Amino acid sequence: MSNLPKIRWGIVATGMISEWFVEDLVLDWPEGKVEHIVQAIGTSKIEKGQEFASKYCPKQSPTIYGSYEEVYHDADVDIVYIGTPHAFHYQNCMEAISAGKNVLCEKAFTLNAKQTKEIFDAAREKNVYVAEAMWLRHRPLYLELQRLLHEEKIIGDVFRVFSDFASGVDIASLPTTSRYRNLALGAGSLLDIGVYSLTWVRLALGGTAPAQAEKPLILAAQSHEEGVEVTTSAILQYSSSGKQGIVTSTTKSLGAPGEVFSVIHGTNGYIEIEGRTPSAPDSFTVWKKHEGNPDRACFPREMCRGKKYEFPTLGRGFTHEAEHTALDILEGRKESSIMPWAETVYIMEIMDEIRRQGNTVYPGE
Numbered sequence: 474m475s476n477l478p479k480i481r482w483g484i485v486a487t488g489m490i491s492e493w494f495v496e497d498l499v500l501d502w503p504e505g506k507v508e509h510i511v512q513a514i515g516t517s518k519i520e521k522g523q524e525f526a527s528k529y530c531p532k533q534s535p536t537i538y539g540s541y542e543e544v545y546h547d548a549d550v551d552i553v554y555i556g557t558p559h560a561f562h563y564q565n566c567m568e569a570i571s572a573g574k575n576v577l578c579e580k581a582f583t584l585n586a587k588q589t590k591e592i593f594d595a596a597r598e599k600n601v602y603v604a605e606a607m608w609l610r611h612r613p614l615y616l617e618l619q620r621l622l623h624e625e626k627i628i629g630d631v632f633r634v635f636s637d638f639a640s641g642v643d644i645a646s647l648p649t650t651s652r653y654r655n656l657a658l659g660a661g662s663l664l665d666i667g668v669y670s671l672t673w674v675r676l677a678l679g680g681t682a683p684a685q686a687e688k689p690l691i692l693a694a695q696s697h698e699e700g701v702e703v704t705t706s707a708i709l710q711y712s713s714s715g716k717q718g719i720v721t722s723t724t725k726s727l728g729a730p731g732e733v734f735s736v737i738h739g740t741n742g743y744i745e746i747e748g749r750t751p752s753a754p755d756s757f758t759v760w761k762k763h764e765g766n767p768d769r770a771c772f773p774r775e776m777c778r779g780k781k782y783e784f785p786t787l788g789r790g791f792t793h794e795a796e797h798t799a800l801d802i803l804e805g806r807k808e809s810s811i812m813p814w815a816e817t818v819y820i821m822e823i824m825d826e827i828r829r830q831g832n833t834v835y836p837g838e
């Protein structure tokens with residue numbers, strides 16, 4: 474028994490992301506400020522939940538429910554974590570909120586901005602906490618890069634950024650019930666992985682949006698196979714400053730692990746971000762002008778001097794998100810300062826516009 478404050482999680486769905494999240498939730502983390510308890514698990518089949526619990530949180534004894542609703546109504550659950558495919562996030566969030574529960578819901582938060590706004594309206598009315606589980610934003614690497622770019626201005630004024638996520642999912646080989654293939658589950662590269670490319674662009678160009686933040690002009694194209702959006706490219710331009718971001722994603726090819734997936738250009742240098750995937754970055758390298766770097770690019774890389782910042786990850790990297798969220802709840806906040814509601818709406822509105830131009834529509838929209 475620890476003396477740390479406790480937070481009791483109700484886990485909704487037992488798919489891949491719930492496995493990853495729960496595994497990290499129960500990790501021994503000496504710096505942790507909260508004791509995370511897996512209080513309940515809601516799943517389509519009780520046996521699936523039992524197997525999940527024995528594999529991913531063997532030292533805990535959660536109540537296993539054969540429905541999600543029972544998790545929402547369990548008085549011992551402090552916060553519900555939603556790990557269903559994106560098409561169900563709206564319904565899951567609304568039901569959890571209506572039962573008075575705090576919610577951490579996976580990305581993409583919903584299918585569109587309209588659903589997102591309705592969830593936040595409901596949360597406001599019920600006075601509960603809701604946040605999009607954009608784990609990337611909680612990582613120490615992301616927060617340090619944000620500080621270096623916008624407080625220290627390490628590369629001067631940022632004026633453009635490229636960011637790509639190539640995930641290499643062979644959609645045609647998957648069953649039609651897969652969330653990567655089934656439109657009714659929200660299949661498509663933009664909502665699944667393009668949201669990370671967009672997040673890096675947001676980090677570089679602006680950080681976190683107040684409700685009235687400038688909306689970029691958007692020029693976007695999307696390609697489809699069997700009706701599923703498989704490749705997205707979008708240019709975002711902020712007319713007041715001329716800053717540009719290029720957001721790309723594809724499921725048709727895998728990005729090389731460890732290689733650069735995003736480049737941020739400033740008036741005084743540039744930064745490359747590297748990692749296993751854009752959702753799990755490992756390091757970034759700052760290349761400054763006039764500090765031993767030749768001004769032109771026709772020199773071998775070894776002749777240039779960049780400063781590499783490395784961030785080893787504990788577990789898969791979900792501990793930071795879990796910890797920040799738990800502290801928000803324990804300290805009575807209703808929104809995350811790392812992923813506030815206005816920012817989730819802002820991201821969803823950009824994705825709506827990209828999809829409008831790219832002709833991607835989900836059933837029921």
Ligand SMILES: NC(=O)C1=CN([C@@H]2O[C@H](COP(=O)(O)OP(=O)(O)OC[C@H]3O[C@@H](n4cnc5c(N)ncnc54)[C@H](OP(=O)(O)O)[C@@H]3O)[C@@H](O)[C@H]2O)C=CC1
Nearest residue numbers: 486487488489490491516517556557558559579580581652
């Ligand atoms: N943050 C991150 O790094 C990641 C986030 N994600 C996000 O998590 C969400 C889930 O993705 P992932 O875990 O990969 O998905 P999976 O397909 O692996 O699991 C989804 C789970 O949702 C439940 N579910 C409820 N209804 C359905 C349905 N009709 N079809 C399929 N599953 C259903 C099932 O759980 P049960 O049977 O227990 O009810 C299922 O196991 C997505 O929104 C995705 O974007 C995904 C991967 C990584």
Ligand SMILES: O=C1OC[C@@H](O)[C@H](O)[C@H]1O
Nearest residue numbers: 490580640665666750752
């Ligand atoms: O969030 C995610 O990050 C990792 C990807 O492989 C996965 O498809 C996506 O859901």
